[in-house]
Amino acid sequence: MLAIVSLCLVLLVCSWLSRRTRKDAPKGSPPGPKPLPVFGSLHLLGQHDTPFEAFTALSKTYGDIFSISLGTTPCVVVNNFDLIKEVLITKGGDFGGRPDFLRFHKLFGGDRNNSLALCDWSELQKTRRSIARTYCSPRFTSLQFDSVNRVGAEEVNTFLAEIQKLPINTPVDIKPIVLKACANMFTQYMCSTSFSYNDKEFQKIVRYFDEIFWEINQGYAVDFLPWLLPFYHGHMNKLTKWSTEIRQFILSRIIDNHRATLDFNSPPRDFTDALLMHLEEDPNMNWEHIIFELEDFIGGHSAIGNLVMVTLAAIVKYPEVGDSIRKEIDAVTGNMRGPNLFDKAAMPYTESVLWETLRKASSPIVPHVASVDTEICGFSIPKGTMVFINNYELNVGKEYWNKPDEFLPERFLSPAGNVVKPTHFIPFSTGKRTCIGQRLVQCFSFVILATLLQKFDVSGGDDVAARPGCVAVPPDCFKLILTPRNPPVISSD
Ligand code: HEM
Numbered sequence: 001m002l003a004i005v006s007l008c009l010v011l012l013v014c015s016w017l018s019r020r021t022r023k024d025a026p027k028g029s030p031p032g033p034k035p036l037p038v039f040g041s042l043h044l045l046g047q048h049d050t051p052f053e054a055f056t057a058l059s060k061t062y063g064d065i066f067s068i069s070l071g072t073t074p075c076v077v078v079n080n081f082d083l084i085k086e087v088l089i090t091k092g093g094d095f096g097g098r099p100d101f102l103r104f105h106k107l108f109g110g111d112r113n114n115s116l117a118l119c120d121w122s123e124l125q126k127t128r129r130s131i132a133r134t135y136c137s138p139r140f141t142s143l144q145f146d147s148v149n150r151v152g153a154e155e156v157n158t159f160l161a162e163i164q165k166l167p168i169n170t171p172v173d174i175k176p177i178v179l180k181a182c183a184n185m186f187t188q189y190m191c192s193t194s195f196s197y198n199d200k201e202f203q204k205i206v207r208y209f210d211e212i213f214w215e216i217n218q219g220y221a222v223d224f225l226p227w228l229l230p231f232y233h234g235h236m237n238k239l240t241k242w243s244t245e246i247r248q249f250i251l252s253r254i255i256d257n258h259r260a261t262l263d264f265n266s267p268p269r270d271f272t273d274a275l276l277m278h279l280e281e282d283p284n285m286n287w288e289h290i291i292f293e294l295e296d297f298i299g300g301h302s303a304i305g306n307l308v309m310v311t312l313a314a315i316v317k318y319p320e321v322g323d324s325i326r327k328e329i330d331a332v333t334g335n336m337r338g339p340n341l342f343d344k345a346a347m348p349y350t351e352s353v354l355w356e357t358l359r360k361a362s363s364p365i366v367p368h369v370a371s372v373d374t375e376i377c378g379f380s381i382p383k384g385t386m387v388f389i390n391n392y393e394l395n396v397g398k399e400y401w402n403k404p405d406e407f408l409p410e411r412f413l414s415p416a417g418n419v420v421k422p423t424h425f426i427p428f429s430t431g432k433r434t435c436i437g438q439r440l441v442q443c444f445s446f447v448i449l450a451t452l453l454q455k456f457d458v459s460g461g462d463d464v465a466a467r468p469g470c471v472a473v474p475p476d477c478f479k480l481i482l483t484p485r486n487p488p489v490i491s492s493d
Pocket residue numbers: 088116117118129136296297300301303304307358363364365366367427428429430432433434435436437438440441471
């Protein structure tokens with residue numbers, strides 16, 4: 001016994017000495033809590049509302065970069081902007097992988113590499129991102145931007161007509177209508193196809209997309225403890241069912257018709273045409289790639305619908321925010337017409353409400369995974385290490401923001417009244433895997449929000465709340481009370 005204790009002591013002293021004497025040597029692994037057998041440090045995450053709050057708490061003990069085992073998966077958490085930039089930008093190429101969660105495979109036909117957001121980095125991903133860029137990141141003054149504006153302006157008419165059918169001054173469930181509007185904006189813009197809000201199949205698919213968006217925003221123990229799988233059998237089957245039915249809908253209700261009318265001698269009519277044309281030109285792309293890419297991007301609409309709901313929840317909680325948006329709408333449109341995308345530049349407050357919502361919601365960045373043995377800040381990071389980007393800290397940390405707990409859209413306005421975002425504010429991440437849909441998010445959420453608030457005051461009960469560290473609200477979420485604005489808005493459209 002004594003021998004073992006003294007051996008340990010000797011080893012301890014030696015390792016301490018070697019650390020002291022070899023200053024420039026690699027620092028080894030980042031420090032971190034001692035993992036439990038089997039579970040690792042999963043129990044530490046359960047003690048907070050969101051895993052990111054747990055990460056911030058742990059960083060107070062172990063520093064801005066620390067190691068943690070989740071189940072048996074080795075992970076590293078980076079908690080300040082310099083470290084985050086090192087992972088996402090300077091060494092972006094070393095951290096191009098994604099977690100290998102079973103759920104992710106189930107959602108994408110058995111292989112998460114089919115997904116744009118959940119695949120490992122590859123040449124194929126580079127191609128897929130570049131096809132999507134023109135359409136999913138449309139530049140101001142491009143043909144695509146005009147199309148986004150036109151599609152948005154048309155769809156909000158249908159959207160308003162649906163909303164106006166709802167009873168007023170009583171709590172109503174508007175999320176399905178918001179989601180259907182977003183879905184039609186996407187399918188019309190990307191596939192030149194839209195659907196009736198009464199279409200049962202369309203309703204079902206919109207619901208499944210929303211379920212998936214909620215699902216992707218949740219963490220499950222089975223992600224890190226795959227031996228729990230037998231308990232998740234029903235859940236996994238549900239995921240497969242959702243994605244299979246979505247696939248069938250997209251093939252039969254969108255692609256078949258598009259393919260029949262595709263003209264290779266004309267410029268692509270939309271994103272779907274561009275994808276189908278690319279299939280003919282590029283031997284490295286196959287039919288599956290095309291369908292999954294389209295499916296993935298159409299699915300982006302759920303993120304926007306949820307963001308709109310989270311923004312409305314903030315407006316219910318801070319009515320003065322809604323009043324300020326309305327002042328801006330009234331000034332810009334004279335209430336003679338509905339707001340459109342070209343009004344956005346003149347409505348910086350409304351835009352800043354969306355940024356402040358994104359800041360407070362602090363949507364997590366999908367974890368990255370080291371694809372090679374590499375380093376962060378001199379610490380060695382072996383291939384396969386999962387890296388969590390603690391953007392929650394960037395969004396709500398006292399070092400980064402004045403009064404971070406308050407909802408203050410004005411923080412994004414310069415004294416001259418322009419929208420300015422601090423460089424450490426990266427709600428869509430940064431680097432080679434940055435969000436491709438961010439321009440569409442800014443465009444479509446703006447038109448829906450401005451259209452709704454031009455016509456209605458929005459209020460609600462105590463249940464109207466968003467969850468921290470999440471831009472998703474549950475598929476069945478809070479209800480809102482819509483009150484037509486008094487005096488009624490004159491509209492010429
Ligand atoms: C509330 C709205 C949204 C937020 C807050 C958001 C945020 C993000 C974030 C944080 C990432 C991870 C980037 C990284 O890992 O470094 C991401 C990836 C991605 N987003 Fe979004 N996003 C939103 C909406 C959308 C929409 C509407 C689309 C599609 C039109 C979209 C398409 C993508 C794609 C394809 C990726 C994966 C990129 C890659 O891994 O290479 N997003 N998004």
